[in-house]
Amino acid sequence: MKLPAFISSHIDAIERELDRVTPPETARPQALHRAMRYTLLAPSKRVRAVLTLLSADVCGSSDRALPAAAAIELIHASSLILDDLPALDNAGLRRGRPSNHVAHGEAMALMAAFNLFNLAFATIARSYDPPLARQLTELVAGSVGSEGLIGGEVEDLLATDAAVSFEALELIHRWKTGALFVAAAVAGALTASARQEQVGALSAYAKNLGLAFQIIDDLLDVQGDPAETGKPRLADARKTTFVSFSGVEGARELARELCETATGALGIFGPRADPLRALADFVAGRHV
Amino acid sequence: MADPNPRVDELRARLRELGYLDAGVNRFVLGPVRGGRGLLSAAWRSSARIGLLAALLAGPSAAIALGVRLPGLATGVRDMTILAVYLGALFGVGVAGLSFVATILLGLLASRPRGDAAMQQGGSRLARAAGAIVAVACLLYLVLWWQVVNPAGTVWTSAAWTWPVLAFSTAISMLLGHAVTVSTLALTARGATAAWPSLRLPSRSWLLTAATGALAFTAGAAMLFLMTRGEERAGTRTTPVPAIATGVRLTVVAVDGLDLAFLERLVAAGRLPRFARMLGGSRLTLPASDAPDPARTWTSLATGQPADVHGVSGIEARTVSGLAGTVPTSEAPLAGAIAAATDLVRLTRPTLTTGLQRRSKTFWEVAADFGLRTSVVNWWATWPAPAEAGIVLSDRATLRLERGGELDAEISPASLYASLKPEWPALRDGARRQVVAAFEGTDEAGAAILRRAAEQDAVPTALAARVFGENTDLRAIYLSGLDIAQHDLIGAAGGAGLPASALADRVEALERYYEFLDRLVAPLVEDRRAGCIVALVADPGRSASRGGGLLALTGAGIRPGTRIAGSGADVAPTVLYLLGVPVSRELPGRPRVELVDESFAARVPVRVLDTYGRRTLAPRPPGATPLDAEMLERLRSLGYVR
Numbered sequence: 001m002k003l004p005a006f007i008s009s010h011i012d013a014i015e016r017e018l019d020r021v022t023p024p025e026t027a028r029p030q031a032l033h034r035a036m037r038y039t040l041l042a043p044s045k046r047v048r049a050v051l052t053l054l055s056a057d058v059c060g061s062s063d064r065a066l067p068a069a070a071a072i073e074l075i076h077a078s079s080l081i082l083d084d085l086p087a088l089d090n091a092g093l094r095r096g097r098p099s100n101h102v103a104h105g106e107a108m109a110l111m112a113a114f115n116l117f118n119l120a121f122a123t124i125a126r127s128y129d130p131p132l133a134r135q136l137t138e139l140v141a142g143s144v145g146s147e148g149l150i151g152g153e154v155e156d157l158l159a160t161d162a163a164v165s166f167e168a169l170e171l172i173h174r175w176k177t178g179a180l181f182v183a184a185a186v187a188g189a190l191t192a193s194a195r196q197e198q199v200g201a202l203s204a205y206a207k208n209l210g211l212a213f214q215i216i217d218d219l220l221d222v223q224g225d226p227a228e229t230g231k232p233r234l235a236d237a238r239k240t241t242f243v244s245f246s247g248v249e250g251a252r253e254l255a256r257e258l259c260e261t262a263t264g265a266l267g268i269f270g271p272r273a274d275p276l277r278a279l280a281d282f283v284a285g286r287h288v
Numbered sequence: 289m290a291d292p293n294p295r296v297d298e299l300r301a302r303l304r305e306l307g308y309l310d311a312g313v314n315r316f317v318l319g320p321v322r323g324g325r326g327l328l329s330a331a332w333r334s335s336a337r338i339g340l341l342a343a344l345l346a347g348p349s350a351a352i353a354l355g356v357r358l359p360g361l362a363t364g365v366r367d368m369t370i371l372a373v374y375l376g377a378l379f380g381v382g383v384a385g386l387s388f389v390a391t392i393l394l395g396l397l398a399s400r401p402r403g404d405a406a407m408q409q410g411g412s413r414l415a416r417a418a419g420a421i422v423a424v425a426c427l428l429y430l431v432l433w434w435q436v437v438n439p440a441g442t443v444w445t446s447a448a449w450t451w452p453v454l455a456f457s458t459a460i461s462m463l464l465g466h467a468v469t470v471s472t473l474a475l476t477a478r479g480a481t482a483a484w485p486s487l488r489l490p491s492r493s494w495l496l497t498a499a500t501g502a503l504a505f506t507a508g509a510a511m512l513f514l515m516t517r518g519e520e521r522a523g524t525r526t527t528p529v530p531a532i533a534t535g536v537r538l539t540v541v542a543v544d545g546l547d548l549a550f551l552e553r554l555v556a557a558g559r560l561p562r563f564a565r566m567l568g569g570s571r572l573t574l575p576a577s578d579a580p581d582p583a584r585t586w587t588s589l590a591t592g593q594p595a596d597v598h599g600v601s602g603i604e605a606r607t608v609s610g611l612a613g614t615v616p617t618s619e620a621p622l623a624g625a626i627a628a629a630t631d632l633v634r635l636t637r638p639t640l641t642t643g644l645q646r647r648s649k650t651f652w653e654v655a656a657d658f659g660l661r662t663s664v665v666n667w668w669a670t671w672p673a674p675a676e677a678g679i680v681l682s683d684r685a686t687l688r689l690e691r692g693g694e695l696d697a698e699i700s701p702a703s704l705y706a707s708l709k710p711e712w713p714a715l716r717d718g719a720r721r722q723v724v725a726a727f728e729g730t731d732e733a734g735a736a737i738l739r740r741a742a743e744q745d746a747v748p749t750a751l752a753a754r755v756f757g758e759n760t761d762l763r764a765i766y767l768s769g770l771d772i773a774q775h776d777l778i779g780a781a782g783g784a785g786l787p788a789s790a791l792a793d794r795v796e797a798l799e800r801y802y803e804f805l806d807r808l809v810a811p812l813v814e815d816r817r818a819g820c821i822v823a824l825v826a827d828p829g830r831s832a833s834r835g836g837g838l839l840a841l842t843g844a845g846i847r848p849g850t851r852i853a854g855s856g857a858d859v860a861p862t863v864l865y866l867l868g869v870p871v872s873r874e875l876p877g878r879p880r881v882e883l884v885d886e887s888f889a890a891r892v893p894v895r896v897l898d899t900y901g902r903r904t905l906a907p908r909p910p911g912a913t914p915l916d917a918e919m920l921e922r923l924r925s926l927g928y929v930r
Contacts, residue, residue, distance in 0.1 A: 166299065166302055167302070167306070170303070170306055207308065208308055208309070211303075211308060245299055246296050246299050247296075250296035250299065253296055254296065254299060254300065254303070257300070257309060258303075258308060258309065261308065261309045
């Protein structure tokens with residue numbers, strides 16, 4: 001599915017910002033910065049960072065949202081490196097290229113991942129005044145911590161090769177994927193000084209969209225084209241996925257309903273939220 | 289295309305429990321719980337949202353119910369909307385308060401030391417219990433509300449309304465109960481520092497929801513049935529019962545302020561030959577009315593219903609800010625206090641009661657429904673006059689004739705206004721001349737009072753003489769002058785405090801009024817039409833003597849010399865019985881057949897029917913200007929209102 005034009009322009013802006021905040025490959029230690037940039041600047045749809053910008057837009061203005069969007073993308077890139085490590089998913093292919101640890105070695109991959117995390121918080125601290133910086137730090141840290149990426153990763157790790165209930169699977173995805181989606185949307189809203197109802201609506205949108213995104217990921221794992229998904233088919237074969245519970249057609253239907261619910265939550269914004277609706281359509285229409 | 293795969297349906301339900309998909313209500317209610325708010329702040333914000341839900345759901349339905357109960361209150365869509373806002377605020381505050389108490393109590397319980405583990409285990413059950421309590425309270429309140437807003441005995445006769453109302457009440461109650469459960473659960477989790485939203489939301493299985501709904505609906509219906517069992521009568525279906533042609537031509541002369549002791553003394557002295565004639569037949573004595581308010585008393589006599597059923601509780605009513613309609617003013621201390629408080633904040637203002645507040649049909653309206661020809665003049669709360677109920681010269685007819693302008697239901701049929709208008713100056717001046725002549729020679733202070741009161745009787749009587757036709761089956765006229773004269777001359781205290789000589793002068797002036805009245809009613813009493821019956825209906829009015837009232841009958845078919853006691857509620861059914869009209873089971877009184885002779889009783893059996901039906905109000909003409917201010921001024925000058 002072709003990217004809507006406004007998403008492409010947002011992606012360009014985000015990539016310029018990522019390039020700006022990340023040390024150049026020429027700066028010491030070059031090996032670390034190469035490894036960081038290898039994953040961070042690899043071709044990507046930047047769905048989370050785009051969500052931050054669009055959320056800020058719909059709440060008024062995205063003028064101050066770019067550093068927050070970059071921070072979200074830095075966190076995401078870091079989590080991808082860690083997720084692919086031999087001790088975790090042991091994935092050799094990511095974003096159509098060898099995984100970070102394959103290309104740069106495990107030690108450098110670990111260092112790059114930690115420095116990307118570090119850079120995310122530094123970007124927030126440098127870009128915003130204390131009250132907003134504190135709010136954003138707390139938000140992003142929450143999406144990374146025990147009830148976020150890390151907690152989800154641990155639950156996922158323990159669940160591999162084991163029978164997993166539907167609720168346990170949802171918990172893994174909510175923490176591993178949904179938490180950062182919600183943080184991305186809320187961060188955008190916060191930079192635009194959004195009202196509580198707007199934050200609530202965007203949070204509901206992101207929660208539903210996050211799960212839809214994950215279900216479609218599971219479908220892509222079963223049916224997707226590795227050239228497009230950037231990872232081999234059936235890479236998650238040892239894991240229980242939504243497809244295991246609902247079948248391919250059922251998963252597709254649930255993903256569509258979740259995307260519809262996500263767009264339904266945007267009612268309070270009126271037509272201003274059309275780009276967010278287009279983003280949900282884009283997520284729902286990924287090649288599955 | 290829908291996937292018939294049952295696994296998907298199950299997964300969909302489980303996702304809803306986990307807060308995905310269409311968790312609209314949950315999301316709305318839980319909005320304030322997220323973020324870094326404290327228990328108190330989150331609880332009241334969340335309860336306010338639940339209150340808003342309640343206001344939006346219950347406000348409009350309560351406004352419709354209240355509009356049915358008080359027909360004069362809402363006169364259009366705008367009134368209904370404002371009423372819905374008021375009632376919505378009332379319900380909203382009530383439900384929000386209830387929800388706040390439930391959520392804060394459980395939230396505090398959960399935040400106790402060692403509450404954490406207990407709440408992890410039992411929090412869900414407690415939250416469900418809180419939701420169930422709120423749902424049951426809402427359902428109980430809505431069912432009671434429906435029972436109260438319906439006049440006695442009409443809950444099940446209007447089953448077409450009652451079933452949807454019950455279903456709607458059940459749905460509202462369950463939704464609000466669910467909202468309270470969700471917010472309580474969230475706040476309990478917050479208090480117990482449990483990982484929200486890892487606590488599962490209540491199941492939304494359709495089977496369970498439908499079963500609970502059916503159970504609640506049945507419980508509501510059973511409660512309504514038990515509460516109204518005594519009021520409902522078996523077989524409330526309405527079967528058409530036609531009137532019997534009795535050949536009676538009935539004239540009802542209603543005299544307010546009539547003191548029976550005074551009357552009998554003057555009759556014995558031979559000074560009141562027409563009253564003597566009216567008292568010569570059979571008599572039903574009535575206890576003193578429950579309140580010395582003419583609008584209430586005479587509407588009760590005309591409808592045969594108590595004030596809480598017919599809706600006219602007094603001369604004064606209250607307008608509610610923003611509404612064109614009015615609410616009755618109750619004499620209960622609590623209602624009085626509420627009225628005073630709402631007056632203070634300008635939410636309500638005193639105004640006059642009119643026929644818009646009256647819910648029950650009068651005896652002339654019932655008679656007209658049965659095809660009889662009726663004429664009524666000057667009775668209380670007859671404005672606005674219905675278009676299809678014979679001739680009605682309402683209590684505002686003389687004001688309209690005097691002021692001119694476009695008719696606003698003061699006179700019915702409208703064509704009568706057109707024919708009366710050119711005759712009005714002559715009619716009025718003739719009545720005034722009659723009044724002036726009647727009290728020549730009385731001392732000036734007393735004469736002024738008597739003339740003012742007498743004009744109130746002479747003008748309607750002149751109008752009655754003009755509009756009462758030969759073939760009219762029922763003619764009724766209300767005369768207020770004696771009550772006004774008595775009230776002004778003797779006072780509400782019965783002359784207490786007046787010097788003996790002054791009192792004697794005033795009593796003499798009052799006697800002259802009785803004599804004037806006796807002459808005035810002569811054309812009505814000396815009715816020579818075949819089958820004519822004259823009914824004198826009297827009430828002591830506002831005098832301090834508070835003696836009883838009277839229904840005295842004379843004429844063809846009346847058993848002379850009968851003296852029985854009864855109640856004011858017997859007047860309307862007795863009048864209708866005399867006209868051959870079946871008597872409704874809804875009336876608390878009964879026709880007093882003891883007053884008629886055997887041949888009449890044999891010819892006209894008492895027949896009953898279930899209901900005369902609801903009174904419907906005709907729409908008011910657009911752009912009409914009701915004479916509210918003029919009416920208020922007149923009643924004020926006559927001493928009825930302050």
